[in-house]
Amino acid sequence: MGRASSNMLRSALLGLLAQGPRSGYDLRKQFAETPMQVFSDSPGSIYPALQRLRREGLIVEASPRRRSGRRRQDFKLTPAGLRELEAWLRRPITRQDVIRSLDELMLRFAFTGEVLGVARTREFLRELHAQLSAYVAELESFHEAAAPHMSLSGRLALQSGIDGFRLHARWAKEALGELQRAQT
Amino acid sequence: MGRASSNMLRSALLGLLAQGPRSGYDLRKQFAETPMQVFSDSPGSIYPALQRLRREGLIVEASPRRRSGRRRQDFKLTPAGLRELEAWLRRPITRQDVIRSLDELMLRFAFTGEVLGVARTREFLRELHAQLSAYVAELESFHEAAAPHMSLSGRLALQSGIDGFRLHARWAKEALGELQRAQT
């Protein structure tokens, strides 16, 4: 009921603010100038989202740490905000997540490493790999059954999808190895 | 103003209806049971979307081609609907499309093959490959500059993103080859 679905921007804001205090403008710049460009940098999305988080007590204004005389409103996480972030990070990975919001899972991966530590990140990757492998298998069996009746472009598009998930699965495995090396 | 952004569901409905008359329920089943599961199969999204398309004159009721005594409302594209579909398919591929809606581009690819023919599809793939390569290069140079200051998980996540785009670029090239073989 309402309190809904993914709300990826909300989580991204919490995750970034967990790294340290930032202003809305800082966040907009980060969305605009880094590979986080999946997020809109328009003020109409970010400022209202920050106000909502503030109203819910998940973030508060931080001491204005002004690096200039400019008006500037920094925010930082509250304990409640950190709890919500961690709850998001710890959500079990579902088949639906893999299908409909792989982007969000990758975001969760990045923040998990920074917020919950290496051990938990490796669990995350194992779960992710399992779900991805399962879905790849599903797609392959669909492909086998349906390919004969599909158009060439349909088949090629499906193949691209399968390849993408397979690549992510392989990536998860390799990342797991890298974390292991870094941990020891 | 308003008439906005991607509206991927709208385009998907037009594309599917271009293949032949279907009912809302058919479309829901297709979303639920095929790899098109990026789309929600909930009635609250599909039926309103169909009503909007009908009100705009892009689709009309088709003769009820009933395969049972059940109530059933089939829709088919109007000439205006086909025009809008083709306009969507012919939109130039932007950097933003690649970053924020690769899914939509893959959908466009599939329908382009079915609606506009092989020649146009190959143009599409060339454009797509160019945009993907350009963005991969961008990401690589960001990676080179920023990697030293990033956390391990941040770096791994970024690497996954780069790999994904690189894979799509390679796919576009291979698909181009397959279409060429099929065309001759």
Added chain:
DNA sequence: GTATGCATGTAATACGTTACATGATTGT
């Protein structure tokens, strides 16, 4: 002292989501 960019905000609109509602038709 005027333009440019910093920094935050708001209004209109459309859309997806969840949940609920409603008949009609098969199957048993």
Added chain:
DNA sequence: ACAATCATGTAACGTATTACATGCATAC
């Protein structure tokens, strides 16, 4: 006759999008 499933719809809610608005610092 009754349950399950077919098939379509509606209502409340939250949120992204686009475009516009505002005020204050710097820079020149």
